[in-house]
Amino acid sequence: MDYPLISCDDHLDLNQLPTDLWTSRLPAHLKDRGPHVEMIDGRAVWMCEGKNLGSWSGVASGFSGPKPIFTALDRGGIVDQTERRPAVAELRLADMDRDGVYAHVIFGPVTSLNFEDTELRDACYRAYNEWLKEFCAAAPDRLIGVPMLPPEPEAAVSALEHIIALGGFRQANLQIAMAQPRLEDTRWEPLWEMLEKSGIILSFHVTVFASVSRAFDKYKGSPGATFLHVKMFIEQFLDPFVDLFAWGILERHPGLKIVIAESGIGWLPWVIEELDYRHWRLWEAEEFWADRGGIPHKMKPSELFKRQVYGTFQQSPTAVALAKFYGEDKLLWATDYPHPDSIWPNSRKILAEFTEGADPAFVRKIAFENAAKLYGLDLPAQVDAIAAE
Template sequence: MSGTGTGTGTDTGTDSGTGTGTDRYTVISADCHAGADLLDYRPYLEKAYHDDFDAWAADYVNPYEDLLADTADRNWNSERRLAEMEADGIVAEVVFPNTIPPFFPSASLMAPAPTREEFEQRWAGLRAHNRWLADFCAAAPGRRAGVAQILLNDVDEAVREVRWAKENGLTGGILLPGAPPGSGVPELYSQAYDPLWAVCAELGVPVNHHGGSASPPLGEEPAARAVFMVETTWFSHRALWHLVFGGAFRRHPELTLVLTEQGSGWIPGVLEMLDYYHGRLVAAATKAATAEAKFGAGLAEAMGKGPSEVWRENCYVGASFMRPHEVPLRHRIGLDKIMWGSDYPHDEGTQPYSREGLRIAYAGLPREEVAVMVGGNAARVYGFDTALLDPVAARVGPTVEEIAEPLTAVPEDASSPAFAPGGKVRVW
């Protein structure tokens, strides 16, 4: 069964070691993606937007090849999705968005900030996605935790959407948009967002910040994609130090932040850096004669606890397909903080080789440690009922013996970075 983590960074969070009562792991992917086919969003839009949607959809050209391929229906075909994930050993998933919501030029994670006139339509589009997602999750009871989308331009509207999501069974929490330079909304450290943090803390709604969601527009120059790859994870990490230094966790101690698909190996070093600046600035604030004193003025009172303590008590990482070089850092990150994900149905995901992805990362580890990283922590954070999932895992989950066997050969057609050079077989 799934246990509860203590926030110490050493608790395994499980009693049985597998979660199934058998020799199979209950695997929950904390990073999957889904969305409706474009025209299928129409019934979920308020009728007042139907004519506008028809006009917009008639001229819209989807920019994403994977959403035009014959495999695109993995985003919305519930039966196909369940079958492919079970074949991959996965029994449940946290569902982030993937397809294009109404009135957006591109996926909402990547869409540039709109004009004020476009906000109303885009809010309608995101509400349509969230309502579709509620039905999609209901089609597989207890096996999907849907992540609702919001915008930050209207905090009151965001609060209303959080309450709607909670009342309508979207247990994955909310997707926190980025606020990159030039976005036109307050930085994430701003207390303008306190009503949003307050309702999420009140209702136990996780705040998810996904990789790729916070980078500023970079234009169309040839170097833009390379620069995006270099910078995107840094911009994604910004949410952590903004909320920490902004005092969101002091004012709302029940708030939960999950950082997904942005790696995990960076966390110990960044926490050390944040602790350093926290200590340095707080100390400087007591010495009014120094030039640095002004940078730490009021920081201790605003933040409360230091960054590492906030991490231990409030934060988690959706580590996706954890790489072998990250695994030795698991105790410094916190065993009760790490949630594995397959990134289904993306090309860079581990499907159909998730078992191999688990082996290349976790072979040789104690089964209790593997159990919490591949499912126990996600069950606790997102409220999955392991009593419902364990019987499914007893049928389709990877065996403890299988995952314990080191991977000696990477599948030739594996496309996930989990199998990239430098992340191959590790001797424990």
């Protein structure tokens, strides 16, 4: 692989962000209420409105002993994680070089920032997006930031206007598990229209919030709990994914592009096949619907899917097997740096392993060409690969 690998799902997590991100950027009347780091019981944690949002890695936790969960940094031998490498541009770029990966598509905190005060919430999203623009400016062709949209239609439209004004962004993320109301509501229509007109791609990414953790409380300390997280990835996406087809969102907006990130792609074929069957059943009763305004769903869901929906994956032989069904140009490989699911710092090695025997042209598409085209990246066709460790 002598081409520049592009990873389409990587992260900047809350525990790595600079402590002054919000205290230095929020409007004066909100600064004292915004997220900030405090020392509590000897641990550095993010606090906001009296709520603990999670730990901050800039101070050693003092934890010792075996870990129940390994991140990519653990696997890569990064002992001192107080450097917050993913959120320091030079260190992140060094980690990308070590992995032999040219560019990262970078999602923000997967933890929920859904504060009760919507003014504070929206100001926090705005401040993060402004900081992200500055962070990615260190290497704009390699650090491809994905700004965040608030989970309500009107606030999301306002945030998207700000994102467009900032310039340089190619994609925006809606934490779909938090989105209210459901996507069939007409209040979302201005967002679809603005996304389509601007060419900004919309992504749905898995979200971690308090109710998810509480759902597993009774199983803590059990090895079996590790398996239960599989449900979360599909549960968060199934309703909104079906809504895209059921309510004609993709059909009305042919220029709207959707990236489904970090939910896996193996569950999608059955859903699409079932949607196609339901589409056939609908048209089978065309005479019935003719007297009731007709059927607006002209295209088969599988046609819309192949036209407008992209999906990310890490190490997935399933992705190779689904190339014909999914469409070779809609599959996007990722490293998920620095999360527990990540394949960093062995991305090239693992990519080669699970695509062994596949057409080299297909591998080039999923690891480079598809992302370069989707994000409008003018990258060199060939680079000197840096061997992964």
